[in-house]
Structures are given as C-alpha cells and as structure tokens.
Amino acid sequence: MKNYFDASRPDHQDALRALWSATYPGEKLQDLISDQWKNMGWQGKDPSTDFRGAGFISLENLLFFAKTFSTSFQHLLKKQGGKRAAWEYPFAVAGVNITFMIMQMLDLEASKPRSFIRLVFLQMLSENE
Numbered sequence: 001m002k003n004y005f006d007a008s009r010p011d012h013q014d015a016l017r018a019l020w021s022a023t024y025p026g027e028k029l030q031d032l033i034s035d036q037w038k039n040m041g042w043q044g045k046d047p048s049t050d051f052r053g054a055g056f057i058s059l060e061n062l063l064f065f066a067k068t069f070s071t072s073f074q075h076l077l078k079k080q081g082g083k084r085a086a087w088e089y090p091f092a093v094a095g096v097n098i099t100f101m102i103m104q105m106l107d108l109e110a111s112k113p114r115s116f117i118r119l120v121f122l123q124m125l126s127e128n129e
Helices: 010-023 035-040 047-051 056-068 070-077 091-105 116-126
Strands: none
Touching: 010 035, 010 047, 010 056, 010 070, 035 091, 047 056, 047 091, 056 070, 056 091
16 A cells, blocks of 8 residues: 555556556557546546545556456446436546545555454454355
8 A cells, every 4th residue: 555656666567567468459549648537537648636635555456456357447447337427437547536535535544453343454454254
C-alpha cells in the first residue's frame, strides 16, 4: 500500500502497458502519455496522475480485474447494462477510488486492527478455506 505509483519505474510502466493490452487487445498504445487513456476512464492523458490516493496497488487491482474477469471488466468499461446517465463516472478512476475506499474501510494502513471490520477481514484471511 505504501508503494506509490512511479512513472519512472520500468515495472510500473510495464503494468500500465499490460492494463492497456488487457483492456484493448490488438489496439496499439501510442505512448504512456496519450489521449487514448481517456477512453478507459482516466482523467487526462497521463494515467499516472490518478494514482495519488491508492498508489500502485490500485493499478494492480485494475489489471487483476481486467485479466481475471475480462468479461465483467469489459461490460463495466463499455457500460453495457442499466440506464445510461447524462454524466458518468470515469471507469478507471472509479477502480482507483474503490481500491482506496477498501483500504480505508479495512483500516489497512494501521499497524494494529482498530476496527471490527478489519478484525473480521484478518480472521477470514487466516482461515484455511
């Protein structure tokens, strides 16, 4: 969680490219800073500026979602269900914010559990099921 996104790190750049490839297979990414990113729901042409609150883990979560549950990921990305609103929240930024909210809800930055939710979460992780 304390691993902030660093656009100068090759592994972070590779993760962004992997997210692009998983999201748009067969479509070439022009550059890591490109207007193409806006189609995925980033606020601007440089997605690295949207990782401020949740860091690199939010990119890892988006990539995991795109690779593991590709049909659901594509369905949500393309907003293929429900009623469309006149204004909609950017998909990729929503993913970053969901990661951030989970981190806060589970109190993951604290060294000791301070909430009942976190205690239950840690207990679930420790069970061998």
